[in-house]
Amino acid sequence: MSSSLFNDFDPVSSKQWKQQIQYELKGADYNETLVWESPDGIKVKPFYHTDEFNEPLASGGKATSFTICQNIFVHDVEKSAGRALSTLKRGAESIRFTIPDENIDVEKLVARLPVDVPIYFNLGFLSIDFVKKIDVIAKEKNATYYIQLDPIAQLAKDGNWFSHKEADLEALNTISIACPNVHFLGVDGSLYQNAGATIVQQVAYILGHANEYFNSIATINKPVIIQVAVGTNYFFEIAKLRALRLLFNLIAKEYDHNFECHIIATPTKRNKTLYDYNVNMLRTTTECMSAILGGADTVANLAYDALYHKDNEFGDRIARNQLLVLKHESYLDKVDNPADGAYYIEELTQQIAEKALALFKDIEANGGFLGQLKEGTIQRKIAESAAKEQELFDSGKEVLLGTNKYPNKNDRMSGDLELYPFVKANPRKTLIVPIIEKRLAEKMEQERLAMEEKAD
Structure with a gap:
């Protein structure tokens, strides 16, 4: 029955659809009325049709194999190791340890963990000896370990290298040879999104960032780990990850990677x-969906209260359960590339890829990514994009429910802040102007907190 359902209807071409829409508009211009444009210049049409597409883009990524990752900040080794074991029993499939200094006993940290669980080590320092320790453990256990070590991200976020450019990059070269059992190279692109870069800028800057490593490290014989922050524009974010993977593969092949x-x-x-912090759960749910459908290998959710609470069991459990529901109850892991062939997403992917590649080429033609960081060009472009988005939020055109629309005036937060949730000013001498992460709601929230204090 289903195979012959539409046999009695003549096919309708995209041209015929457009003519009919134009007729219904009663003289209004089709492009001006129905085609809208994103801040990146991505044009979105009211409909997409099969006769405008050829084969789906080979986006890569496998939704069937994405892992649910639990973030753990390591302060006390024994407690962190116990927490990792507990969270694995509750549904996590990989662990990411954020390690603040090299005094952490990494051997003790992973001693009791199953060898088949992928583990990420997000290092806030650069130490060849520490990475060598992890490499030895990986070899002994035949385990999969990822080292998120990114001197360029350190420069971009902090304003200074770990040591200095030559020493940092030489350390990566040493690690690439001396530590063959770990994935050692990370590119942290989340900074650009969290600071307010547009989607096209994010993809282009990640490519430029990665390209600096391809030019500086003699041997990269493991997959590059790219960390991405996913925003709320659902379909655009799916397309962003797909475009990023396509362009990375394109550039990597030039280096025989x-x-x-x-x-x-x-x-x-x-x-x-x-x-209205519970709304954060709705935001993170759609963002995790975009990540999965866009082809992320691993998804590490953000707890709804991560802005103002220290790590806690309840927040972690809710964040983990969101991913468990998406995987085991929404069945998002049943198809490898669920976005392939969706005309709208294919078109978004193509446009983002084309514009990001053009911006990447412009960066390379004008000093490269590090050169433009040193000149302040990258920082200025991100600041301009962030200011435009902030203006949309301040005017109410970009909505965050519970904050700039339908706020609960009785909601009080001043007594619940365990962490400082705003940008911290730390004037000091830096090599470059750092890229600063900033949330859209910060100014409004500071005003509300000040009013609470006055009322008290």
């Missing part, structure tokens, strides 16, 4: 709020 990049995605902080 034939490994797929390994994408670890996490929800953005930029649209998260203190007030």
Whole structure:
């Protein structure tokens, strides 16, 4: 029955659809009325049709194999190791340890963990000896370990290298040879999204960032780990990850690097709020969906209260359960590339890829990514994009429910802040102007907190 359902209807071409729409508009211009444009210049049409497409883009990524990752900040080794074991029993499939210094006993940290669980080490320092320790453990256990070590991200975020450019890049070269059992190279692209870069800028800057490593490290014989922050524009974010993988593969082949990049995605902080904080769960749910459907290899959710609470069991459990529901109850892991062939997403992917590639080429033609960081060009472009988005939020055109629309005036947060949730000013001498992460709601929230204090 289903195979012959439409046999009695003549096919309708995209041209015929457009003519009919034009007729219904009663003289209004089709492009001006129905085709809208994103801040990146991505044009979105009212409909998409099969006769405008050829074969689906080979986006890569496998939704069937994405893993649910639990973030753990390591302060006490024994407690962190116990927490990792507990969270694995409750549904996590990989662990990411954020390690603040090299005094952590990494051997003790992973001693009790199953060898078949992928583990990410997000290092806030650069130490060849520490990475060598992890490499030895990986070899002994035959385990899969990813080292998120990114001196360029350190420069971009902090304003200074770990040591200095030559020493940092030489350390990566040493690690690439001395530590063959770990995935050692990370590119943290989440900074650009959280600071307010547009989608096209994010993809182009990640490519430029990665290209600096291809030019500086003699041997990269493991997949590059790319960390991406996922925003709230559902379909655009799916297309962003697909375009990123396509362009990374294109550029990597120029260096005879034939490994797929390994994408670890996490929800953005930029649209998260203190007030009406439960809405953060809705935001992170759609963002995790975009990450999965866009082909992320690993998804590490953000707890709804991560802005103002220290890590806690309840927040972690809710964040983990969101991913468990998406995987085991929404069945998002049943098809490898669920977005392939969706005309709208294919078109978005194509446009983002084309514009990001053009911007990447412009960066390379004008000093490269590090050169433009040193000149302040990257920082200025991100600041301009962030200011435009902030203006949309301040005017109410970009909505965060519970904050700039339908706020609960009785909601009080001043007594619940365990963490400082705003940009911290730390004037000091830096090599470059750092890229600053900032949430859209910060100014409004500070005003509300000040009013609470006055009322008290």
